[in-house]
Amino acid sequence: MTDGSHGLSARINEVREQAIEELKSVSDGETLRDWERKWIGPKGEITSMLRSLGSLAKEDRPAAGRDAQALRSKLEAAFTPVQELIERQQMERRLAEESIDVTLPGRRPDIGAAHPISAMIDELIEIFAHLGFQAVFGPEVETGRYNFDLLNIPADHPARDVWDTIIIDDPAAEIVMRTHTSPMQARTMERLDPPIRVIVPGRSYRYEAQDASHEWMFTQLEGLAVDTNITMTDLKGVLQELARQLFGPERRVRLRCDFFPFVEPGVDFAVDCAICNGKGCRVCKHSGWLEMGGAGMVHPNVLRGVGYDPEKYTGFAFGLGFERLVMMKYGVDDIRAFNGNDLRFLKKFATVTI
Amino acid sequence: MKVSFRWLQDYVDIDVSPDVFAERMTMAGLEAEKIEHIGDSWDNVFVGLVRGVSQHPDADRLVLADIEAGEHQLTVVTGAPNIAEGQKVALALAGARLIDAYADELKYKTLKPGKIRGVMSEGMACSEKELGLSEEHEGIMILEPDAPVGVPLKDHLGDTVIEFEITPNLVHAFSMVGIAREASAVLDSDLRLPAVADLSNHASDDELVMNDAPGLCRRYIGVVIEGITVEPSPSWLTARLTRAGVRPINNLVDITNYVMLETGQPLHAFDRNLIETGRIVVRRGRVGDQIETLDHRIRDVDESTLLIADGQKTVALAGIMGGVDSEVVDSTTSILLESAHFDMVNVRHTSRRLKLRTDASTRFERGIDPELARSAAQRAVRLILDLCPDARVVAWNDTYPAPVEQRTVAMPFSRIERVLGIPVEADTVLDVLTRLEMQPTIDEENDSLTVHVPTWRSDISIPEDVVEEVARIVGYTELPATLPTGTTPVVERDPLFLLERFIRRTLVSAGLYEGRSYATLSDADVDQWSTTTSISLTGEIPSSNLVRLRNPVNSERPILRPAIVPSLLDDIATNLKHQTQVKLFEVAHVYSGTGEGELPDEPSHLAIVMAGHRHELSRFEAGSGGHDELDFWDVKGVLDTLFDRLRVPATYKPVEHPALHPGRTSQITCAGQALGIVGEAHPRIATGYGIEQRLSVAEIDVTVLMALRPDLDGMQITADQYLPAEQDFSIVVDNDAEAGRVEEILRRGAGPLVTDLVLFDVYQGGNLEPGKKSLTFRVTFTAPDRALTDKELAKNRTRIERALSNELGASLRS
Numbered sequence A: 001m002t003d004g005s006h007g008l009s010a011r012i013n014e015v016r017e018q019a020i021e022e023l024k025s026v027s028d029g030e031t032l033r034d035w036e037r038k039w040i041g042p043k044g045e046i047t048s049m050l051r052s053l054g055s056l057a058k059e060d061r062p063a064a065g066r067d068a069q070a071l072r073s074k075l076e077a078a079f080t081p082v083q084e085l086i087e088r089q090q091m092e093r094r095l096a097e098e099s100i101d102v103t104l105p106g107r108r109p110d111i112g113a114a115h116p117i118s119a120m121i122d123e124l125i126e127i128f129a130h131l132g133f134q135a136v137f138g139p140e141v142e143t144g145r146y147n148f149d150l151l152n153i154p155a156d157h158p159a160r161d162v163w164d165t166i167i168i169d170d171p172a173a174e175i176v177m178r179t180h181t182s183p184m185q186a187r188t189m190e191r192l193d194p195p196i197r198v199i200v201p202g203r204s205y206r207y208e209a210q211d212a213s214h215e216w217m218f219t220q221l222e223g224l225a226v227d228t229n230i231t232m233t234d235l236k237g238v239l240q241e242l243a244r245q246l247f248g249p250e251r252r253v254r255l256r257c258d259f260f261p262f263v264e265p266g267v268d269f270a271v272d273c274a275i276c277n278g279k280g281c282r283v284c285k286h287s288g289w290l291e292m293g294g295a296g297m298v299h300p301n302v303l304r305g306v307g308y309d310p311e312k313y314t315g316f317a318f319g320l321g322f323e324r325l326v327m328m329k330y331g332v333d334d335i336r337a338f339n340g341n342d343l344r345f346l347k348k349f350a351t352v353t354i
Numbered sequence B: 001m002k003v004s005f006r007w008l009q010d011y012v013d014i015d016v017s018p019d020v021f022a023e024r025m026t027m028a029g030l031e032a033e034k035i036e037h038i039g040d041s042w043d044n045v046f047v048g049l050v051r052g053v054s055q056h057p058d059a060d061r062l063v064l065a066d067i068e069a070g071e072h073q074l075t076v077v078t079g080a081p082n083i084a085e086g087q088k089v090a091l092a093l094a095g096a097r098l099i100d101a102y103a104d105e106l107k108y109k110t111l112k113p114g115k116i117r118g119v120m121s122e123g124m125a126c127s128e129k130e131l132g133l134s135e136e137h138e139g140i141m142i143l144e145p146d147a148p149v150g151v152p153l154k155d156h157l158g159d160t161v162i163e164f165e166i167t168p169n170l171v172h173a174f175s176m177v178g179i180a181r182e183a184s185a186v187l188d189s190d191l192r193l194p195a196v197a198d199l200s201n202h203a204s205d206d207e208l209v210m211n212d213a214p215g216l217c218r219r220y221i222g223v224v225i226e227g228i229t230v231e232p233s234p235s236w237l238t239a240r241l242t243r244a245g246v247r248p249i250n251n252l253v254d255i256t257n258y259v260m261l262e263t264g265q266p267l268h269a270f271d272r273n274l275i276e277t278g279r280i281v282v283r284r285g286r287v288g289d290q291i292e293t294l295d296h297r298i299r300d301v302d303e304s305t306l307l308i309a310d311g312q313k314t315v316a317l318a319g320i321m322g323g324v325d326s327e328v329v330d331s332t333t334s335i336l337l338e339s340a341h342f343d344m345v346n347v348r349h350t351s352r353r354l355k356l357r358t359d360a361s362t363r364f365e366r367g368i369d370p371e372l373a374r375s376a377a378q379r380a381v382r383l384i385l386d387l388c389p390d391a392r393v394v395a396w397n398d399t400y401p402a403p404v405e406q407r408t409v410a411m412p413f414s415r416i417e418r419v420l421g422i423p424v425e426a427d428t429v430l431d432v433l434t435r436l437e438m439q440p441t442i443d444e445e446n447d448s449l450t451v452h453v454p455t456w457r458s459d460i461s462i463p464e465d466v467v468e469e470v471a472r473i474v475g476y477t478e479l480p481a482t483l484p485t486g487t488t489p490v491v492e493r494d495p496l497f498l499l500e501r502f503i504r505r506t507l508v509s510a511g512l513y514e515g516r517s518y519a520t521l522s523d524a525d526v527d528q529w530s531t532t533t534s535i536s537l538t539g540e541i542p543s544s545n546l547v548r549l550r551n552p553v554n555s556e557r558p559i560l561r562p563a564i565v566p567s568l569l570d571d572i573a574t575n576l577k578h579q580t581q582v583k584l585f586e587v588a589h590v591y592s593g594t595g596e597g598e599l600p601d602e603p604s605h606l607a608i609v610m611a612g613h614r615h616e617l618s619r620f621e622a623g624s625g626g627h628d629e630l631d632f633w634d635v636k637g638v639l640d641t642l643f644d645r646l647r648v649p650a651t652y653k654p655v656e657h658p659a660l661h662p663g664r665t666s667q668i669t670c671a672g673q674a675l676g677i678v679g680e681a682h683p684r685i686a687t688g689y690g691i692e693q694r695l696s697v698a699e700i701d702v703t704v705l706m707a708l709r710p711d712l713d714g715m716q717i718t719a720d721q722y723l724p725a726e727q728d729f730s731i732v733v734d735n736d737a738e739a740g741r742v743e744e745i746l747r748r749g750a751g752p753l754v755t756d757l758v759l760f761d762v763y764q765g766g767n768l769e770p771g772k773k774s775l776t777f778r779v780t781f782t783a784p785d786r787a788l789t790d791k792e793l794a795k796n797r798t799r800i801e802r803a804l805s806n807e808l809g810a811s812l813r814s
């Protein structure tokens, strides 16, 4: 062993003690990084020690190198847990600082809501699409021909009185606000050949004083199926599907004889009340049934009017009101609410998944 | 039509309860709209006989009545002015629940015995009001002399009144007999027709009636009866009329009304001595004809009006109302009874023209059975003879040149199954149609069914009508439910609807609520919103293009709207009373006239309106200086997003509109087509709608939008493979340069690799020259097939710089 190697060995001991001592007082990231830089970093004490090996006698160099490396390992081993501890402490401190009152309200995005009638139209289009019905749309202002004549409602017939009609001021022709979506029956049959399965959602208008259950502007759904073999049982089946999709799989449909000039036989249809299961309650006015609309087999005169041979084709048609449907489903008690643009009303439908 | 359940059983036995009966009739097509039970609350009320009446010892206005009702014998103190010995009255005992006649609203009280001015009153003789029979409370109700003493009043007078809705096809059921006839078919119970007098026993007088208008009067029966005494009707008759909602007048008028209710045939009685020359002339009106009808109004008559006249004057509006000059009055001793059939269309027209609807006209205009005139006349004669012992028929005539023919419907028996979807047994069909008096025959081998339609069933003429008769009586309850078989037609989706739905969904996710408003506007609305540059955006709306209603429900709003925005404005101020923020839109048809006799165009429009705070109250916004107002930018931003998503490159240009803010309004065009308008309302206009906040609106023609929307079918949509490159361009231009123009040039210069372009800073002042502004855009370039190199981007930048400098004299700031 040479003097030089003795000197280095003393230095190693000195460094070890000093470094370990200093490490004990390291308490944060910054002093830890300073310590690392000073002792074990690329420009630190160990590195400079290793560089100085060249000044030693050749035979001393390997042992001194080993000692220096051993010191580095030792210091690194001492460093690692301190580093981990400090990092953990730092993270804990950060998390504590970032802690919030999670009961405070969140940052809300703005979302509006569709109108309940639009939403119901979307829903019925979807239900009927499964049954093979296509949605078609037509004009709200109609000729007397489409609104009445082609629907087997001749001029001067008392049946025409049933529809209190809003008339367009036109000296040249009978032009009216459509009183129902039924004019699209003829328009569709004129445009397409059987088999036909369409629904027609749209606004309709009647000259009617407004109150909680009457509105002069309302929304109807027309349905029409024409083929060589359409029957009344098909009508009942389709209406039953509608009732079940809207009000649940247990629902039943009731047909009752009724009169509409453009169908024969004609019926009205009702669904048994889902709230009381048909036993009778306030919602169904203790009848157990909720009336939905009118329906029947397309009148031969209607088929003939659009050039269909009634001996060859039969069809069914039905009509129902969207307002009534939404009122039934959600207990809305004033039909005028649908046209009032009252956000208090519209916002309530934002919670409904129709 | 109000039907007394008791009265109905004169003609048919009904062995089910009134409620079950109403339900079964409803299922068969006669809807019971209302059921009123009379007498359900009359416990402890009996038919009583007034044995004697004496003065109350201590009260001038009160009497003591001794009333007997079976085992009950009691003294009643009453102030009724009309009580007298020997009367039958409704006697209420202690515990009876009666209507409080002095309460303002319907209230029941329970009767307790009590002393009145010192005398014990053990019960009460009731008024009609106290029993809920009418509003009558002047005196007590006097029952008819043959009312059975001691019987509960409920058994004697209790009833159920069912109000049936008579649809236009069911004119045959618009009478007691008609309802009974339906009931007899529905319940399979025999029908009993009312007793009649046979007129054929009397000699006919051909001079009695002259029918000059056989086209409008198919049949006219006149019967002259002498020896009449006009007096009040017996109580059974007045009771039945009252229950049916008809006010009793005198025996003659009451009989005509009664027979009309009973048979459905309107009748009229003239005072025969006031029929000059003693004969009836049926003729059209002439210029100068007038008639004073029973309602004491002078009616002008024209050639379309069918009149009943005598030798000199007009005596009735045929089928509608009689005249005062021949009215039956108390002194009348002989009458001419009319039972006729008038043309339904003519009655309807005259009734409309004169705005005069009567019980008679509502029946005639539905088209009643001409055969009915005879049986109704004979029924009325029978009742007149019954009620006036001295009455006798002295002359009569029935002019009926073209009797109605009975229709026959011959059809395949299998038609029933073809229409209903299930077979019905031949026996059942025969039974049902026989109950309906249709004399059916079925030959199953030859697949034939033949029926002979009764004359009163004018609604039955084709096989499907017969199918319905079978179905409605058998009932639809057992009908199975199937689904249509065969080929399902191709479902094509309406492109305009899909676009409208896309718009609705986009706007809802952008925080707007969908509204819905009435389709009409006032003249003031239209004047305000569409004088010069119309909000319908098709240029000025000539007033001839406005579609006007002849009979608007709201007379102040007679115009079908050419634009939606004005119809949303009334509701904004209302909403702002309870909302801090109003963001509404509506998608609907608007209307633009295309000329006389033609249907208007109905393009689809989108309207947006916004007012109030930009943000709902929240802790996140509170720090940033309170509440910003929604303004132009909020509406435009929604449109920017919408048009972006639809890939419709819209162009904005300042425009003036009389209702909008001159400095904050823009026309929207695309490919040279007007697409819409966006702007803030002129503060004066907003104030007019009660809105003090900024009011921002937009109206977009969705039909045009659909035409401009690129066809994206088959377009390849792939995720970008290479990282985009972003570059910022700060462009210095004159202050008055439009950003839209700068953007257009920038976009053109930037070339096809631009995938996004956002203007994110507008800067003035600082080290900029006065009169200049700097617009900073961030442009994103993406190439589908390579990573862009710095060299490429630098080349791009040079090109952009050149374009801006050439076209705008603009420079790029680094």
Ligand SMILES: [Zn+2]
Binding pocket: A273, A274, A275, A276, A277, A278, A279, A280, A281, A282, A283, A284, A285, A286, A288, A289
């Ligand atoms: Zn219920």
